[in-house]
Amino acid sequence: MMHNRAGRKLRRRTSHRLAMFSNQLDSLMTHERIQTTLTKAKELRPLAEKLITAAKNDGVAARRKVAQWIPSRTTVKKVFENIAPRFVDRPGGYTRILRLGSRQGDGAEAAILEFVDYRFEPKEKGPRKESLSDRARRASGGRVETVRKDKGETEEAAGEAPAERKPSSKKTKPARDGKTRVAKPAPKKGPSRTGPSKRGA
Numbered sequence: 001m002m003h004n005r006a007g008r009k010l011r012r013r014t015s016h017r018l019a020m021f022s023n024q025l026d027s028l029m030t031h032e033r034i035q036t037t038l039t040k041a042k043e044l045r046p047l048a049e050k051l052i053t054a055a056k057n058d059g060v061a062a063r064r065k066v067a068q069w070i071p072s073r074t075t076v077k078k079v080f081e082n083i084a085p086r087f088v089d090r091p092g093g094y095t096r097i098l099r100l101g102s103r104q105g106d107g108a109e110a111a112i113l114e115f116v117d118y119r120f121e122p123k124e125k126g127p128r129k130e131s132l133s134d135r136a137r138r139a140s141g142g143r144v145e146t147v148r149k150d151k152g153e154t155e156e157a158a159g160e161a162p163a164e165r166k167p168s169s170k171k172t173k174p175a176r177d178g179k180t181r182v183a184k185p186a187p188k189k190g191p192s193r194t195g196p197s198k199r200g201a
Contacts, residue, residue, distance in 0.1 A: 008043055021047060022069055028095075029075045029083060033114035041097050041113040048113075052094045055084035086117060 010017055024044050027034050029051075036044070051069060054062045058080055070076050087094050093116065100110040130138075 008039060010040065010043070022071065025051065026070050026072055026075055028113060029070060029079050030072075032083075032118050033112060033120075035100070035110060035112050038097070038099060038109040038111040041111045044113060045095050045097065049092060049094050051079065052084055052087055053092070055079050056088060058084075083115070 010020075012020065020040075021044060024034060024036065024040070025048060028044070028048055047069065051066050054065050063076065063080065066079055067073075067076050070079070095113055096116050098112040098114070100112060102108065103110040
């Protein structure tokens with residue numbers, strides 16, 4: 001028989017699983033929104049709602065019950081002073097799960113667990129980081145142009161006439177079709193690394 005075996009194991013031992021839930025509850029109460037897998041969010045949601053229900057009645061026993069799951073005293077204080085008073089008139093259903101689809105990498109279905117009264121506020125953008133080109137302009141005191149010029153244009157700008165092309169002194173071979181072809185130069189042989197060859201000896 002399978003009595004008293006409710007809940008998902010999440011491929012973890014009991015101590016590991018409870019420690020993971022404790023960390024996730026701490027993050028949820030601190031940031032009021034976390035992103036995790038759908039399976040973990042379904043397991044975490046009842047725990048979070050039971051803690052909020054216990055925190056509605058402030059007392060020593062309630063604080064000890066919340067402190068069993070949330071190790072941070074600052075977060076426990078926030079639960080009793082900020083989060084629980086918002087849900088006094090609500091009988092339950094303090095959180096919601098938003099599905100995000102399968103995430104890239106392992107393909108697990110991701111989800112967001114957040115409070116129902118959570119309002120998303122985008123972060124203010126900080127000052128833009130100075131790029132290397134901006135730093136060069138500031139150092140030179142003017143505009144920096146990075147344009148590639150042809151070799152002929154640079155010679156003309158220097159006051160010299162572009163050098164005329166000289167006829168190549170390479171030997172040409174007459175081809176069968178009547179056109180002349182330029183013979184390829186023979187590859188230069190460098191000194192061998194193994195020393196002189198012993199073939200002539």
